[in-house]
Amino acid sequence: MMVGNKWYQSVWFSNNEVCLIDQTKLPFKFEIFKARNYVDVVKAIKTMIVRGASAIGVTAAYGIAQAFIQGNLEEAKEKIANARPTARDLRHAVEHMINFIQKRIEENGKVTKEEVIKEAESFANTTVENCKRIGKFGKRLIKDNTKIMTHCNAGWLASVDWGTVTSSIYMAKREGKDVFVYVSETRPRLQGARLTAWELYNENIKHAIICDNASAYFMHDVDIIIVGADRIARNGDIANKIGTLDKAILAKEYGVPFYVASSTNSFDFNCRTGKEIPIEQRSEEEVKFIDKKLIANKDSKALNPAFDVTPRKYIKGIITEFGIVKPSEMKDLVRRVRKMKKKLER
Amino acid sequence: MMVGNKWYQSVWFSNNEVCLIDQTKLPFKFEIFKARNYVDVVKAIKTMIVRGASAIGVTAAYGIAQAFIQGNLEEAKEKIANARPTARDLRHAVEHMINFIQKRIEENGKVTKEEVIKEAESFANTTVENCKRIGKFGKRLIKDNTKIMTHCNAGWLASVDWGTVTSSIYMAKREGKDVFVYVSETRPRLQGARLTAWELYNENIKHAIICDNASAYFMHDVDIIIVGADRIARNGDIANKIGTLDKAILAKEYGVPFYVASSTNSFDFNCRTGKEIPIEQRSEEEVKFIDKKLIANKDSKALNPAFDVTPRKYIKGIITEFGIVKPSEMKDLVRRVRKMKKKLER
Numbered sequence: 001m002m003v004g005n006k007w008y009q010s011v012w013f014s015n016n017e018v019c020l021i022d023q024t025k026l027p028f029k030f031e032i033f034k035a036r037n038y039v040d041v042v043k044a045i046k047t048m049i050v051r052g053a054s055a056i057g058v059t060a061a062y063g064i065a066q067a068f069i070q071g072n073l074e075e076a077k078e079k080i081a082n083a084r085p086t087a088r089d090l091r092h093a094v095e096h097m098i099n100f101i102q103k104r105i106e107e108n109g110k111v112t113k114e115e116v117i118k119e120a121e122s123f124a125n126t127t128v129e130n131c132k133r134i135g136k137f138g139k140r141l142i143k144d145n146t147k148i149m150t151h152c153n154a155g156w157l158a159s160v161d162w163g164t165v166t167s168s169i170y171m172a173k174r175e176g177k178d179v180f181v182y183v184s185e186t187r188p189r190l191q192g193a194r195l196t197a198w199e200l201y202n203e204n205i206k207h208a209i210i211c212d213n214a215s216a217y218f219m220h221d222v223d224i225i226i227v228g229a230d231r232i233a234r235n236g237d238i239a240n241k242i243g244t245l246d247k248a249i250l251a252k253e254y255g256v257p258f259y260v261a262s263s264t265n266s267f268d269f270n271c272r273t274g275k276e277i278p279i280e281q282r283s284e285e286e287v288k289f290i291d292k293k294l295i296a297n298k299d300s301k302a303l304n305p306a307f308d309v310t311p312r313k314y315i316k317g318i319i320t321e322f323g324i325v326k327p328s329e330m331k332d333l334v335r336r337v338r339k340m341k342k343k344l345e346r
Numbered sequence: 347m348m349v350g351n352k353w354y355q356s357v358w359f360s361n362n363e364v365c366l367i368d369q370t371k372l373p374f375k376f377e378i379f380k381a382r383n384y385v386d387v388v389k390a391i392k393t394m395i396v397r398g399a400s401a402i403g404v405t406a407a408y409g410i411a412q413a414f415i416q417g418n419l420e421e422a423k424e425k426i427a428n429a430r431p432t433a434r435d436l437r438h439a440v441e442h443m444i445n446f447i448q449k450r451i452e453e454n455g456k457v458t459k460e461e462v463i464k465e466a467e468s469f470a471n472t473t474v475e476n477c478k479r480i481g482k483f484g485k486r487l488i489k490d491n492t493k494i495m496t497h498c499n500a501g502w503l504a505s506v507d508w509g510t511v512t513s514s515i516y517m518a519k520r521e522g523k524d525v526f527v528y529v530s531e532t533r534p535r536l537q538g539a540r541l542t543a544w545e546l547y548n549e550n551i552k553h554a555i556i557c558d559n560a561s562a563y564f565m566h567d568v569d570i571i572i573v574g575a576d577r578i579a580r581n582g583d584i585a586n587k588i589g590t591l592d593k594a595i596l597a598k599e600y601g602v603p604f605y606v607a608s609s610t611n612s613f614d615f616n617c618r619t620g621k622e623i624p625i626e627q628r629s630e631e632e633v634k635f636i637d638k639k640l641i642a643n644k645d646s647k648a649l650n651p652a653f654d655v656t657p658r659k660y661i662k663g664i665i666t667e668f669g670i671v672k673p674s675e676m677k678d679l680v681r682r683v684r685k686m687k688k689k690l691e692r
Binding site for chain 1: 373374497529530531532533534536539540543544546547553554555556557558559560561562563564588589591592595596598599630633634636637639640641642643644645646647648649650651654
């Protein structure tokens with residue numbers, strides 16, 4: 001999307017470097033972080049220079065291509081895949097690239113650097129295409145004068161371009177619909193107040209930042225909630241940024257439809273239910289400090305789960321690149337996606 | 347309560363100054379703000395140097411005494427009473443002091459400075475006594491190994507001494523019960539992370555700070571939620587710090603008993619339901635800045651309601667100085683309090 005008068009994606013590959021808009025610096029500074037090797041890639045993912053399930057996935061795909069070129073794929077692949085535990089896309093991307101490389105070697109006896117880079121680029125392009133397809137389905141949920149609430153950032157920063165949640169909003173806006181977005185700030189890392197608000201401002205979408213705990217207060221004024229997902233279990237339970245579950249329960253109480261926007265790259269066929277999704281526990285420093293400044297009682301400890309699991313019962317639909325599915329229809333979708341992946345692997 | 351090895355209350359009157367522990371500086375600095383006149387008193391309330399319904403009430407009572415001494419009662423009384431709109435205690439305290447002064451003048455033809463100061467001190471002492479009585483009732487809800495969640499600060503800072511919510515916790519602890527408190531940080535002003543955490547640390551109570559939006563994540567581990575109140579309507583609806591309603595709805599969903607601890611000074615006999623309670627909308631700067639540092643996208647606006655209203659249907663009981671009442675029993679309590687007040691006024 002546009003930043004000022006220049007078009008950017010949040011992740012790209014150039015001169016054998018994985019280039020990332022540094023999301024820890026936004027909206028205060030617009031800086032590009034260039035990962036020169038897999039150590040940099042792992043650092044970028046762990047420290048959230050890049051965050052958002054899809055963007056992490058694409059970063060990992062490029063990271064694998066880079067490691068292949070640099071001849072350290074074996075040591076790189078597990079480190080990249082394990083850089084963060086919750087988002088499914090990360091492992092998915094690593095597996096996708098490794099499968100590609102192995103398949104080529106099996107078929108042709110070798111695989112070239114150019115082929116591997118091209119595959120990572122194709123993976124990135126598919127990610128963007130998926131976002132656009134999600135947007136085309138999701139925009140139908142957004143009528144003129146709709147008030148949307150979202151949480152964290154499932155925007156173009158989080159998914160290379162367009163975004164999973166924001167694509168529907170951007171497309172509805174481009175069709176001339178008037179929309180308003182309640183952006184919950186998303187403590188502790190403030191991705192809502194910093195990244196989503198920045199994105200929406202750049203796209204000229206009306207919005208207001210609210211504290212996460214003002215969600216119930218504004219719920220009577222919300223027409224629809226749309227959030228992203230870091231992992232989706234087979235039964236339709238989803239893991240997403242901490243605070244998503246709070247909103248899902250409020251939505252139920254107020255009769256507000258609660259949607260999840262996500263590509264099927266976040267599906268984890270090995271997870272039967274959300275109970276099996278590992279939840280990352282991050283440092284207490286993230287809660288007690290903002291930009292290195294202490295904001296809490298220094299002698300108290302803090303707990304900092306980075307994600308929560310929203311059970312399927314709270315979810316009206318999951319907006320995917322294949323259409324909007326109810327959690328109860330997940331079986332069909334899982335079957336379809338599995339079949340498609342097998343076909344691709346052949 | 348103790349601060350280090352010295353005993354403090356959060357509000358007192360000394361040398362004709364209203365003395366306040368500066369709650370905007372805690373836990374980083376322990377400073378006393380001395381209000382020399384009603385302009386200072388109003389400033390202290392507005393800027394939250396003093397906050398918490400009961401502490402604001404006592405500050406107002408001393409402020410009225412000070413204005414009486416300084417001969418500017420007429421101009422002071424409305425300005426003090428209107429310094430903040432939501433907490434009932436503020437108006438209650440002003441009315442109490444004005445009634446006292448008028449009654450004395452009616453009865454004796456005059457009222458002395460000493461009498462007015464003594465009345466304000468008596469008002470402060472009653473506030474503390476109410477907290478202790480609330481604690482004696484509330485501690486019965488806290489068994490050994492209870493995990494409590496609270497929000498914002500309804501501790502001794504907020505109510506001169508003991509606190510409305512924390513009195514029960516402090517008393518349970520002193521009886522040897524093992525308790526653990528989830529302290530939600532309470533954006534935007536972080537009264538949980540700064541004040542409640544500081545209080546609990548000083549009283550050696552096990553606790554952890556969590557982001558407000560981690561409430562649902564931890565709800566399965568919570569035995570009881572206890573929050574304060576800034577105003578209570580006749581039907582039992584309550585206004586309290588923004589985010590209280592979110593917790594009440596989560597509590598319902600998880601079957602966690604949700605209690606409100608408050609003296610009857612927060613009762614507003616003129617409010618039939620919570621819908622009539624005015625909600626203070628504070629500056630967006632409070633959301634976008636922390637300690638004067640910008641933390642959000644600067645071009646985005648923010649909305650900052652300071653309170654929300656929790657309907658009675660979510661409240662299991664209100665812990666008052668007269669005992670624990672169900673919202674459905676509010677009528678009896680209101681009648682009792684009214685009778686008592688009339689008696690006092692005679």
